[in-house]
Amino acid sequence: MEIQDKTSLKLPKENLEAKDFLPLLGTDYVELYVGNAKQAAYYYMSAWGFQPLAYAGLETGLKDRVSYVLEQDKIRLVLTSSLVPGGPINKHVDSHGDGVKAIALWVDDAVNSYKETTSRGAKSYLSPQTLEDDKGKVVLSGIHTYGETVHLFVERSDYHGVFMPGYKKWLPRYKPSEVGLRYIDHMVGNVGWNEMNKWCEFYAKVMGFAQLVSFDDKDISTDYTALMSKVMSNGNGRIKFPINEPADGRKKSQIEEYIQFYNGAGVQHMAMATNNIIHTVSNLRDRGIEFLTVPSSYYDDVLDRVGEIDEELEPLKELGILIDRDDEGYLLQIFTKPVLDRPTMFIEIIQRKGAKSFGKGNFKALFEAIEREQASRGTL
Numbered sequence: 502m503e504i505q506d507k508t509s510l511k512l513p514k515e516n517l518e519a520k521d522f523l524p525l526l527g528t529d530y531v532e533l534y535v536g537n538a539k540q541a542a543y544y545y546m547s548a549w550g551f552q553p554l555a556y557a558g559l560e561t562g563l564k565d566r567v568s569y570v571l572e573q574d575k576i577r578l579v580l581t582s583s584l585v586p587g588g589p590i591n592k593h594v595d596s597h598g599d600g601v602k603a604i605a606l607w608v609d610d611a612v613n614s615y616k617e618t619t620s621r622g623a624k625s626y627l628s629p630q631t632l633e634d635d636k637g638k639v640v641l642s643g644i645h646t647y648g649e650t651v652h653l654f655v656e657r658s659d660y661h662g663v664f665m666p667g668y669k670k671w672l673p674r675y676k677p678s679e680v681g682l683r684y685i686d687h688m689v690g691n692v693g694w695n696e697m698n699k700w701c702e703f704y705a706k707v708m709g710f711a712q713l714v715s716f717d718d719k720d721i722s723t724d725y726t727a728l729m730s731k732v733m734s735n736g737n738g739r740i741k742f743p744i745n746e747p748a749d750g751r752k753k754s755q756i757e758e759y760i761q762f763y764n765g766a767g768v769q770h771m772a773m774a775t776n777n778i779i780h781t782v783s784n785l786r787d788r789g790i791e792f793l794t795v796p797s798s799y800y801d802d803v804l805d806r807v808g809e810i811d812e813e814l815e816p817l818k819e820l821g822i823l824i825d826r827d828d829e830g831y832l833l834q835i836f837t838k839p840v841l842d843r844p845t846m847f848i849e850i851i852q853r854k855g856a857k858s859f860g861k862g863n864f865k866a867l868f869e870a871i872e873r874e875q876a877s878r879g880t881l
């Protein structure tokens with residue numbers, strides 16, 4: 502498969518400079534609406550090595566919902582379920598299955614973040630509100646993005662509690678060891694036919710992001726399926742949101758399968774970074790996580806393509822870890838099978854050794870692996 506970098510072709514030059522009217526310090530947390538938060542928390546602890554951090558529910562005065570907060574280095578997950586019939590959480594789960602509701606972004610000023618984005622056309626999700634307890638205050642605001650997904654802006658410089666007012670420390674006896682996950686590298690959205698440009702323009706115009714790279718259906722297609730993708734990034738590069746849309750292929754695109762089962766646009770995958778992918782993936786595999794595999798022939802000529810790497814090839818091959826290189830270095834990556842009942846969200850593990858790209862050299866091998874899975878579900 503021929504892959505050409507179209508990095509600078511799509512947007513006028515001035516749009517390539519991210520405008521810093523929305524300074525983002527990082528990803529604050531990712532919140533999933535799920536059918537059973539207690540059991541989901543157990544899964545992310547036991548299988549993924551997340552550590553228990555905070556809890557909110559009946560015991561903290563909530564009447565209608567429960568949330569478990571987990572962390573691993575800089576990654577925080579919030580798992581939320583409804584305790585009552587009806588309401589927005591159940592509606593979300595009914596429509597989408599378990600999935601990401603909020604990508605919360607850490608900011609210095611949640612009021613200004615709200616003003617800057619809504620004045621540029623963002624639809625309000627949560628007007629700024631201040632939450633306070635004896636540990637200080639957190640200011641929250643939020644806007645809608647693709648599908649029913651939202652971005653929250655979290656200002657927490659005056660807060661010294663465990664997570665946020667309303668939460669108490671959660672200290673269960675059960676604490677499985679971490680697996681070396683360090684931070685969210687990128688969060689990918691799947692959107693519908695002909696919607697990719699609309700949402701890339703949203704991130705450019707409303708949030709001041711710049712386009713890093715784009716791939717079209719000639720880059721990302723196999724004999725059967727195709728998709729298009731653009732990567733949007735904020736000014737300091739800490740937040741990267743690739744956006745995918747389906748493209749015409751001979752059979753159903755993996756993006757279409759996602760849109761069908763998620764019942765709309767949503768988060769396709771979270772990429773989590775590690776400093777030692779062999780250690781992390783060995784651990785995850787032993788704890789029951791299932792990864793996509795590529796044919797062993799992938800490894801026959803991979804070093805001809807990517808050149809010298811620090812790691813031994815054999816363990817990478819044994820675990821099915823993929824390798825790619827760009828101008829600045831190389832990266833190692835692997836993708837799980839969907840981690841939910843519906844064939845929707847999956848998780849990527851990535852180790853960057855200089856490379857700032859997303860593994861386009863692996864797309865063909867990867868998508869063929871996804872298609873084998875799709876075929877087994879009867880959705881190709």
Ligand code: FE2
Binds near residue numbers: 687689770849859
């Ligand atoms: Fe990715």
